[in-house]
Amino acid sequence: MDVFLLNDVCLKYADIPNFPRSTVHGHPCVCMQGRFHLVTTCACGFQITLPMRVFKLLGVETVFLTNAAGGPQPGLQVGDVMVIKDHINMPGFAGNNPLAGPNDERFGVRFPCMSDAYDRELRQLALDVAAELGYCEFMQEGVYCVLGGPSFETIAECRMLHSLGADAVGMSTAHEVIVARHAGMRCFALSLISNRAVMDYDSQEKANHEEVLETGRQRAEQLEKLVSTMVARLERNNNSF
Numbered sequence: 001m002d003v004f005l006l007n008d009v010c011l012k013y014a015d016i017p018n019f020p021r022s023t024v025h026g027h028p029c030v031c032m033q034g035r036f037h038l039v040t041t042c043a044c045g046f047q048i049t050l051p052m053r054v055f056k057l058l059g060v061e062t063v064f065l066t067n068a069a070g071g072p073q074p075g076l077q078v079g080d081v082m083v084i085k086d087h088i089n090m091p092g093f094a095g096n097n098p099l100a101g102p103n104d105e106r107f108g109v110r111f112p113c114m115s116d117a118y119d120r121e122l123r124q125l126a127l128d129v130a131a132e133l134g135y136c137e138f139m140q141e142g143v144y145c146v147l148g149g150p151s152f153e154t155i156a157e158c159r160m161l162h163s164l165g166a167d168a169v170g171m172s173t174a175h176e177v178i179v180a181r182h183a184g185m186r187c188f189a190l191s192l193i194s195n196r197a198v199m200d201y202d203s204q205e206k207a208n209h210e211e212v213l214e215t216g217r218q219r220a221e222q223l224e225k226l227v228s229t230m231v232a233r234l235e236r237n238n239n240s241f
């Protein structure tokens with residue numbers, strides 16, 4: 001069952017008016033269990049990002065997001081955790097931006113800045129906490145590229161994305177960050193590199209969702225420790241860093 005957790009209050013998605021339904025199996029995260037993807041809602045970024053606006057109305061100031069992603073960057077290994085420092089919104093180039101359409105001024109301005117989308121202090125906090133926990137060997141920082149999905153990328157697409165500056169590729173997160181930043185919330189996001197992007201025509205590797213889920217299971221404990229330690233540190237500092 002998809003539920004929305006805030007403090008000790010647990011709401012069913014079905015009980016929140018207009019809230020979308022999650023259909024992709026295997027996407028638990030810290031505050032919401034069950035995420036929405038562009039592909040499940042007929043390319044309507046507004047609906048999949050509605051939870052960000054619900055967070056804003058509930059008084060949330062900082063949003064943490066996690067995802068699984070493929071890695072076209074040769075320096076990234078399966079199991080690495082990449083702190084996202086920037087994104088490329090590929091569907092956005094075709095006009096698919098979750099803020100397209102009339103602007104709701106109650107949340108933010110028509111043309112929000114995105115050059116500071118991923119909070120610098122929170123990124124540094126993640127790297128500091130990772131060092132304290134002994135996670136340095138699998139911590140990285142890089143650029144996440146969101147694609148429409150649901151098909152995984154062709155070899156030519158992976159090569160192109162890498163040459164465009166994408167370190168990791170996935171099908172989520174950037175839309176949520178755009179809407180959260182529009183509403184003035186601070187954003188922090190991590191990619192778990194769940195599979196290597198196939199870049200070589202001689203390779204026998206094939207991207208598949210089972211591998212994505214399996215890598216997630218293997219790193220789950222460390223990711224949980226990293227995020228919960230960061231959240232505890234933030235709470236202790238009254239949400240400032």
Ligand SMILES: O=P(O)(O)O[C@H]1O[C@H](CO)[C@@H](O)[C@H]1O
Pocket residue numbers: 024027035037066067068069149170171172173208209212
């Ligand atoms: O981005 P998250 O929700 O982690 O999921 C990623 O994993 C799925 C593909 O295996 C896609 O839905 C992709 O976006």
